[in-house]
Amino acid sequence: MQVKTPVTIRRKFHEVIYEADTFAGKLFDIVLLFLIIISIAAVMFESVASIKAKYGFELMVIEWIITIFFTFEYIGRILSVGKPLKYIFSFYGIIDLLATLPAYIDLIFPGLHFLLSLRALRLLRVFRILKLGHFVGAGNSLIEALKKSKDKIAVFLFAVVVMCIILGTIMYMVEGPESGFTSIPVSVYWTIVTLTTVGFGDITPQTPLGQFISVIIMILGYGIIAVPTGLVTAQFMSKKEEEQSDNNTQSCPNCAAEHHRNDAVYCYHCGSLLNE
């Protein structure tokens, strides 16, 4: 944890920014968390016409305070980290840069509004929420379990997409543009809306045959949701069992092998007697 650097101020910076043991480190974390949330709220409220009309100036002031803080934080992180380049091109390095850039681009090239549109700049600012990732542990067990069922979930999603394209085309054939199924892409979109049980209701089948096929799509969607659920559950379960079987903490006194069965009397690796 303690990175050795010749400059004391750099070590101090590192402590404040990357660690949470000291008072300054904790304060920095709380301020950062607070500013990220304020920043996201500001971006969201700015998009509401009535709020922007009333509090546009206040939102701009908040925006600049946050941008300046994030700028100093970004520079601080680069200066205090051991390998600056690795940080700059890491996921959070790029996110931290994107959190400050939009405001400056807006300031330096005001004419860019017309080229890149103000809206797109606002979009970039929302990615600041990913800065919250600094607070989440890297080795998340949830993501691990999902990663392990990745292949099977991909096969499942592929099958779902194939089904939706075929069923969507059939629905386009049966219903036609009169019922809102104006083209195959729209029809496939509707099929996915129905299969995932979202069901907006902006487009609905009007013919009896179309309603019959819809019923099949719905029951299919209702039934096959079991597949990803079953996959992930099975993954979680086996992970849990693994953890439990790791509870056996005895290690062989001869060869130090671990993970013995709970009822093991002899070491599975060298055959010597295990101590009770």
Added chain:
Amino acid sequence: MQVKTPVTIRRKFHEVIYEADTFAGKLFDIVLLFLIIISIAAVMFESVASIKAKYGFELMVIEWIITIFFTFEYIGRILSVGKPLKYIFSFYGIIDLLATLPAYIDLIFPGLHFLLSLRALRLLRVFRILKLGHFVGAGNSLIEALKKSKDKIAVFLFAVVVMCIILGTIMYMVEGPESGFTSIPVSVYWTIVTLTTVGFGDITPQTPLGQFISVIIMILGYGIIAVPTGLVTAQFMSKKEEEQSDNNTQSCPNCAAEHHRNDAVYCYHCGSLLNE
């Protein structure tokens, strides 16, 4: 169960209110259950304009009968319990107080209608339904299992909210106010409506790109529901196994084998007699 108090009447009260062994105790419980349900029904029906116009007086009479009963019950609980203050400030103590207060406030300060609005008072009365909690066992195994997966569910919900903010902002960018995505908060609201597969259909994407992103949101929502389900299922399963394996704690006095059947008399491993 039997609380020792010098006054016999207080012990009698305690028996009737807190216990269900005697005839009076059972009768009290049934009357209470009946009145809670009647009360909730009255609050609900009162909000229907046509019913209120027709049966307004009857509803008021029912309301006052219930309020007076609840008042006596509340006073009775305070008088008969060992530690009155602990009860008063407990969850059910506060609920029991809220079940009687609104009607009295309404009576004493009729002008308050204009300050606090009659609607808000009505709202408080609906919390009487939580009085049903008196009948539910405290140590519920369902809630226990949910509590254990609490941390992972929180991480999952946090990830969902972050996703919805980012995807909602993108949808606002793509669709814009013309399609009903009037601001980022509305757009994030729509994204949550879609991701959770609720799909009201009051706002729907109109552009092909917007529909394409919607499809991704839907399939995401359809897929990641597997995560909380998997978590809770794994929790239930391990709880069940725990219960099953905890059923038998005897170990063989000769060879120390464990996990015997509950009706085992002899060790399954070495055949020696098990101690009862």
Added chain:
Amino acid sequence: MQVKTPVTIRRKFHEVIYEADTFAGKLFDIVLLFLIIISIAAVMFESVASIKAKYGFELMVIEWIITIFFTFEYIGRILSVGKPLKYIFSFYGIIDLLATLPAYIDLIFPGLHFLLSLRALRLLRVFRILKLGHFVGAGNSLIEALKKSKDKIAVFLFAVVVMCIILGTIMYMVEGPESGFTSIPVSVYWTIVTLTTVGFGDITPQTPLGQFISVIIMILGYGIIAVPTGLVTAQFMSKKEEEQSDNNTQSCPNCAAEHHRNDAVYCYHCGSLLNE
């Protein structure tokens, strides 16, 4: 299976109606299955105004053919079964009676149309579909697993209803009649529509606060679906394990005890050596 009756014709009837081993028995089953499906289709099509106008007479003829067959079947079942009264008052006995009665009531009391309404008679005929239950095995493992989780599912549903009443009342407070939340019952109905992720979209929140509470209801509904799923899955799993552990078919040569552990060497009940 073979019921001993003095009359040979009765035994013959019993074979045809209750058993499927002989050719006549199989034929009877197929004709019955076919007629039930035809009958349900006829009831459904009769309700479609355009079809009734065109094929009203044909539907009536089909109806009477089916009714006469069902009448003979009902009489046949009563005559051929060992305990006629037990059958008459059993679930399928009542269903079989209801399958024939409506048509006769219609014939005998044509004036009843105005009293009981033709629609209600039609409704009764749809319950003929439950006659299909004659083909389904009684000891269904699915229903067994559901029955075992019955208590926990009831607690869960009770909690859902309590939540929906409280959240529905809050939504009524926040949104009010202007947004379609005309009364608490309607508001509770909307809350259940949203929580179960059905989301009709006929009523939708209009105020920002209402949309915020909706989002909480949706995420709640999206999350707590894990509870019944987890319960039922855990039940299925433990049933499967039970079945698997019953796979050990060795029985003790001394005391005939069964259900030994798979690695058992000695009988858990009498301690004698098991044969390999």
Added chain:
Amino acid sequence: MQVKTPVTIRRKFHEVIYEADTFAGKLFDIVLLFLIIISIAAVMFESVASIKAKYGFELMVIEWIITIFFTFEYIGRILSVGKPLKYIFSFYGIIDLLATLPAYIDLIFPGLHFLLSLRALRLLRVFRILKLGHFVGAGNSLIEALKKSKDKIAVFLFAVVVMCIILGTIMYMVEGPESGFTSIPVSVYWTIVTLTTVGFGDITPQTPLGQFISVIIMILGYGIIAVPTGLVTAQFMSKKEEEQSDNNTQSCPNCAAEHHRNDAVYCYHCGSLLNE
């Protein structure tokens, strides 16, 4: 893998089409995958009126290039495979034929447009997506698990359909044509839309009784989704356990203990050396 044929060119063809070890084989696979996706995209875009008006000629050219390639591929597969007839009448054989036929029928019988309609021909072309199946392994573990729970899922779906017919008829009785429940089939369609939590909202109950029954349908649908999920999860779990326990089939030559770790060298039970 290596099929012995007298003609070398046939073996070469077989290598290119059916195998992916050589450079030509890999290239063929990539081109095929690419053309299938292009073809599906072309069919979809052709259905969009504005795109067809603008790029109709380009789409037709793409269509013919793909058709010619698929024709050569089909002929190649027949010539190079050991048992041509088996391939021709196999699932993928029929799909491969359907992938080329529509365009030729369109060319040879242009008048057929009026008989069979251009739309139906377009539909057949979308089945080309099933050609992607050539890239998916045949023995898919997902499909296996689903096949094993097939019977139980069928019983579940049968029960759902019976419930929907009865509840749909009741809803037709209660709501009637005024609320959009114009006939029993429409009413059953609505019940399935609601039970599967799709909830289009094109038809919604208007009477309090109808809304009450809807609430029961919704909670039913919300609850019973647990059944297929539980079935499939239990299937996945037992498959996983099977795989894990099947991983090691060695048993100790001395004491016959089983279920050794995969890296076990000595028996965990008696300590004697295991045979490799």
